[in-house]
Amino acid sequence: MPLRVFITGASSGLGAALARHYAAQGAILGLAARGKDKLEAHCAELPNATAYALDVCDSTAMRSAAADFITRTGVPDIVIAAAGISVGTLTEHADDLAVFQAVMNTNVLGTVTTFQPFIRPMRAAQHGTLAGIGSVAGIRGLPGGGAYSASKAALITYMESLRVELAGSGVQATTINPGYIATPMTAVNPYRMPFIMSADQAATRIASIISKRRTYATIPWQMAVTAKLLRALPRPLYDKLFANAPHKPRKLPL
Numbered sequence: 739m740p741l742r743v744f745i746t747g748a749s750s751g752l753g754a755a756l757a758r759h760y761a762a763q764g765a766i767l768g769l770a771a772r773g774k775d776k777l778e779a780h781c782a783e784l785p786n787a788t789a790y791a792l793d794v795c796d797s798t799a800m801r802s803a804a805a806d807f808i809t810r811t812g813v814p815d816i817v818i819a820a821a822g823i824s825v826g827t828l829t830e831h832a833d834d835l836a837v838f839q840a841v842m843n844t845n846v847l848g849t850v851t852t853f854q855p856f857i858r859p860m861r862a863a864q865h866g867t868l869a870g871i872g873s874v875a876g877i878r879g880l881p882g883g884g885a886y887s888a889s890k891a892a893l894i895t896y897m898e899s900l901r902v903e904l905a906g907s908g909v910q911a912t913t914i915n916p917g918y919i920a921t922p923m924t925a926v927n928p929y930r931m932p933f934i935m936s937a938d939q940a941a942t943r944i945a946s947i948i949s950k951r952r953t954y955a956t957i958p959w960q961m962a963v964t965a966k967l968l969r970a971l972p973r974p975l976y977d978k979l980f981a982n983a984p985h986k987p988r989k990l991p992l
Contacts, residue, residue, distance in 0.1 A: 740786070742814040744768040744807055746794050746852050747821030749777040751921035752871065752944075755937035756818055757784060759945050768807035768814070770794065770852075771821070794821045794848035804855035813859045816948055818869045819849040824923040826986035827885040834988065838885040845889035846896065853900070857909065864908030867948050870897040872915040874956060877965045878976060882985025890915075901953055913954045914944050917961030929984040933960040 743760045747753035749771035757769050757780065767787040771777040774791035781789040788810065792799035807814065823844045827834045853868045860866035875883060876890025894913055901911035918924055918931035919940045935943075935958060947955045956962035968976070 741765040741816065742768075742807075742811045743816045743818070744770070744804070744814045744856070745818045745820055746770045746848070747819075749773050749780050751820075751923060752916070752919055752937050752940055753818075753820035754780055755941035756820060756944065757787065758938070759941040760816075761785060761787065766811045768803065768811070770800075770803055794819070794852055795843050797851045797854070800851050801855045808856075808859055813863045814856060814866060816867045816869065817853060817856050818871070818944075818948075819852040820871050821848050821852070822871065822923075824883075824886050824986070826882045826988045828882065828985075828988065829884060831988070834885075837988075841885035842889050842892070845886070846892045849893060850896065857904075860909045861904075861907050866908075867910045867912055867951070868900065868904075869912045869914060869944070869948055870900075871944075872897065872913050874915050874917045874961050874965050874968075876915065878968045878971075878980075881980055881983050886986075910951055910953065912948055912952060914947055915956040915961075915965065916940050916944075917956075917958060917964075926987050926989075928987065932964075933958050 741760060743765045745753050745756050748757045748769035757767055760767060761784040768790060769777060769781055769787055770790040770792055772793050777789045777791055781787040790803040792803055794800060821844060823841045825837060827837050849870050870893055872894045873890040875887045876894045879887045897911055897913040904911055918934040920934055920936050924931060943957045956965050
């Protein structure tokens with residue numbers, strides 16, 4: 739029986755790379771993203787892929803897509819919430835309040851909305867993995883990235899709550915924190931990005947983590963070490979080291 743995999747943010751970047759990876763394994767795919775034309779063009783290049791053009795913040799659309807995918811293929815083996823927004827923000831700018839809201843809605847509530855309609859069917863099947871894509875940026879708050887860091891910190895904590903809620907059900911919640919990935923979102927960064935991975939490299943590592951049923955991982959391993967060091971830094975030292983760090987560019991509107 740081929741894997742049944744549902745992926746959000748699947749029209750570009752990491753989500754598209756994950757779709758390509760699982761398609762090469764012969765998986766049956768449900769691919770969701772906002773851009774209808776781009777998503778359908780991507781699906782046309784992959785076997786056994788169904789496109790769902792939607793915004794992950796739209797709970798009605800997500801429930802409809804989940805129901806359709808389950809009707810077509812059965813309960814998925816893997817659901818990956820890969821949709822996300824990464825953009826620079828500064829609280830002092832009134833215009834950035836709307837950006838904060840959009841980032842939090844997509845990166846946090848969008849993940850909740852993605853998983854919600856699949857949980858009961860997965861519980862009934864006593865099988866499946868819900869994979870949330872966090873970030874090393876969620877370990878400590880990065881200057882100029884308050885919205886993104888906060889959203890990923892919230893996501894990491896949400897995934898921990900979900901993991902405990904699902905304990906013993908046969909359904910696993912997996913948190914994966916990538917470092918830098920070469921995608922359109924990082925292409926605008928005006929600073930060096932250590933240990934950067936291609937989207938295909940990241941997808942391969944994420945799929946391996948899921949297949950091994952690990953509950954938490956940071957990739958690549960160099961970033962895992964960096965994350966532990968960052969977490970251990972005393973606040974005064976962290977503040978001194980990062981006070982003058984370069985900022986990700988702001989982008990309005992989203």
